[in-house]
Amino acid sequence: MKVSMRVNGVDHEHDVEPRTLLVQHLRENLRLTGTHVGCDTSQCGACTIHVNGEAVKACTMFAIQADGAEITTIEGLATNGELHPMQKAFWENHGLQCGYCTPGMIMASVDMLKNNPNPTEEEIRHGLEGNFCRCTGYHNIVKSVKAAAESMQGGA
């Protein structure tokens, strides 16, 4: 089936089998391998992307469901070579260890701040309930999100 979507500002049209998962389509057809597959059971959040502006687990959606959608992946966050404030904050606060969960963590955190620009630590931890870090590096992830919220509030 034909499926077209705008990914990180670029239009793509492909012929896919209906059973193609969105994450598989992004990684294998569009070669956007920044979005990871972790558990593949909608629990770990490594595959979190934005579909029409909302955080979604790309392993639990078929590519055909995203026909006509506007999609942002981790590759689309930076603008003109300038890291997104969330990416900067993860870098500066050592918000990643092995890095496997990081794209999902960052996409989830960006969506969280859109709904709640100034979250408390508890709200950040609840907001990241759908994202697992198997290095258990949560402390610095929470610190990173807090720092990003502060820098984004400051008009950065």
Place this chain on the structure above:
Amino acid sequence: MYPAEFDYVKVSSLEEAISLKQQGDENSILAGGHSLIPAMKLRLSTPKKLIDISGLNQYKNISNNGSHISIGALCTHKQCAESDVIQQNCPALSDAASVIGDPHVRNKGTIGGALAHSDPQADYPGAILALNATMVVKGSSGGRTIAADDYFTGLWETALGEGELLTEIRIPVNPMNANSCYVKFPQPASRYPYVGCGVALSSSGGNCSDIRVGFSGVGEWAFRDAGIENALKGQALNSSSIAAAAEKAAEGKAVLSDHFVSEEYRRAMSKVFAKRAITKVS
């Protein structure tokens, strides 16, 4: 994981969805997909055709019709959790919606999908039973309504007939439903409830005049708990009467046991969470 092959149709009307569904019971309705797609990936479900109803925008609204709150079947868990109308008139439902899965799951999953799937570990059913909700369903021969008490009929089984679609959930507007809550003991990774307890309660002069209690996650399907209800109705509301009523939790019911939580522990936690829920609305 790859699901088995299927055909895909995105419909533009409910009638089209009903007619496709009736062409074969191997055809499945796709809304948010957050129950169906995981089941398809495990090949527990192998539909021949997926009928995508996500474009039917008229089923995405929440409104107060005076006598009842009307919730379109395609409302997401996020919508149900954040709706002022639901929070004010039937907080048990927004409580339940706000603790389903995680934020990303709540962005996609729908109330109609969850209730049609009727997972024994789903959150909504306990709240729906406590709130005395009505399911509005449509089929080729027209529409009908099903009371929450008659809706959950077995493990992944509901009173929905073949070729029937759940289109709307109605919650009566009354002081009892406005004084309701849902509390949950979640599995820490999957977020499914080991125990989920919905309670709606009305009182007068410090006495419990009426109470409805629904449990999710405890049995093979959601159930109302008459033991607790009868123990508290007409009684003065205080910590000892609430504790005594909560002791009746799941009495005489078959209780699930799995490798995380034994039957004995789940039974004990049902009492604890019933007590917390009743205390919260007393």
